[in-house]
Amino acid sequence: LDDLLGEGVSGRRVLVRADLNVPFDKAHPGVISDDGRARAVLPTLVALRDAGARVIVMSHLGRPKGAPDPKYTLAPVATRLSELLGSDVVFASDTVGPAATAAVEALQDGQVLLLENLRFNEGETAKDDAARAAFAAELAAYADFYVDDAFGAVHRKHASVYDVPAILPHYAGGLVLREVEVLRKVSESPEQPYVVVLGGSKVSDKLAVIKALLPKVDKLLVGGGMCFTFLKAQGHEVGKSLLEEEMISTCADLLAAADGRIVLPVDVVAAAEFSADAAHDVVDISDIPADRLGLDIGPKSVALFADAVSSARTVFWNGPMGVFELAPFAAGTRGVAEAITKIDGFSVVGGGDSAAAVRTLGLDETAFGHISTGGGASLEYLEGKKLPGVEALEK
Numbered sequence: 001l002d003d004l005l006g007e008g009v010s011g012r013r014v015l016v017r018a019d020l021n022v023p024f025d026k027a028h029p030g031v032i033s034d035d036g037r038a039r040a041v042l043p044t045l046v047a048l049r050d051a052g053a054r055v056i057v058m059s060h061l062g063r064p065k066g067a068p069d070p071k072y073t074l075a076p077v078a079t080r081l082s083e084l085l086g087s088d089v090v091f092a093s094d095t096v097g098p099a100a101t102a103a104v105e106a107l108q109d110g111q112v113l114l115l116e117n118l119r120f121n122e123g124e125t126a127k128d129d130a131a132r133a134a135f136a137a138e139l140a141a142y143a144d145f146y147v148d149d150a151f152g153a154v155h156r157k158h159a160s161v162y163d164v165p166a167i168l169p170h171y172a173g174g175l176v177l178r179e180v181e182v183l184r185k186v187s188e189s190p191e192q193p194y195v196v197v198l199g200g201s202k203v204s205d206k207l208a209v210i211k212a213l214l215p216k217v218d219k220l221l222v223g224g225g226m227c228f229t230f231l232k233a234q235g236h237e238v239g240k241s242l243l244e245e246e247m248i249s250t251c252a253d254l255l256a257a258a259d260g261r262i263v264l265p266v267d268v269v270a271a272a273e274f275s276a277d278a279a280h281d282v283v284d285i286s287d288i289p290a291d292r293l294g295l296d297i298g299p300k301s302v303a304l305f306a307d308a309v310s311s312a313r314t315v316f317w318n319g320p321m322g323v324f325e326l327a328p329f330a331a332g333t334r335g336v337a338e339a340i341t342k343i344d345g346f347s348v349v350g351g352g353d354s355a356a357a358v359r360t361l362g363l364d365e366t367a368f369g370h371i372s373t374g375g376g377a378s379l380e381y382l383e384g385k386k387l388p389g390v391e392a393l394e395k
């Protein structure tokens with residue numbers, strides 16, 4: 001981005017791919033529950049706006065099926081972006097249709113325009129190269145330059161991420177640059193001891209990263225819904241807790257290969273049902289009642305995990321330890337997160353839910369070394385996969 005600003009962008013049209021895929025409050029439709037991703041791209045937008053560029057922002061939101069769907073409109077995000085930028089953001093009610101074209105033509109120097117959800121167009125996510133390229137050509141026609149600051153989407157081979165930079169002179173935004181630098185350091189030369197904390201619901205989603213990280217880490221702490229499949233593999237009964245039957249033998253193999261380096265909870269908060277008002281108790285993992293489901297790790301597990309991270313020089317954390325959105329099941333995530341903030345070393349919070357947990361639980365964001373905006377993207381980076389968006393920028 002500095003290179004582009006150095007060339008001078010006043011009066012030029014700059015197409016910025018941002019990741020404005022923000023979560024919404026389930027109880028209040030249209031209300032953004034965590035605007036961290038919008039805040040993260042602000043420095044890029046402000047720099048371009050203040051340099052007099054005509055800034056065209058594009059993003060996806062959710063997973064609509066290639067056609068307009070009011071549930072996934074970016075309109076509320078445009079409003080939030082206006083508040084954050086302190087200047088009006090024009091919103092186009094389509095992505096490459098007549099409204100967008102007219103808005104691009106009317107754009108003044110130093111103005112910011114947000115296009116409607118990229119995924120309202122089949123070409124954005126098309127597997128077919130020609131279909132993606134055709135949509136990318138329509139987007140590219142709007143601008144002179146392309147800036148990718150959507151770290152959360154760099155693992156997607158999508159038109160706005162992979163094909164537009166093949167057409168326009170392209171630049172990495174500050175967010176993408178910083179994220180890649182941090183993850184490269186953690187992945188290539190983590191200061192030892194290196195402890196990874198994984199949570200979230202499914203082992204199957206994290207299998208590739210577990211396999212890639214196991215040879216590199218001193219300890220891998222597993223909480224969240226995924227811990228129950230590991231506990232079952234150890235021979236524990238898990239009641240009605242989340243269980244991936246087909247992954248039990250894989251978990252048993254991983255535990256054997258890890259030789260004690262995979263650390264599991266020793267107690268959990270077991271609830272009668274998935275609800276904030278449900279009856280719940282802390283039980284040891286050998287005593288999970290048949291009619292209960294584990295919704296958080298228990299206090300002994302928090303102490304065990306806190307002890308394991310306390311001597312780490314590098315910690316990577318992805319995935320909440322429990323259903324932190326419901327107050328009775330937030331203590332595990334809070335306790336482990338607080339322990340991570342106290343380490344004498346470098347901590348990285350990878351991803352959507354864990355980053356959202358840091359902010360919604362009111363934890364001190366500055367106490368972490370880095371809070372990534374990319375869930376899937378940071379995991380795929382640590383798996384050692386090539387990220388299409390980064391490859392496209394490097395070309």
Ligand code: 3PG
Nearest residue numbers: 019021062152153375376
């Ligand atoms: C994310 O939420 O991880 C990014 O915005 C990418 O979204 P996606 O998984 O729907 O591609």
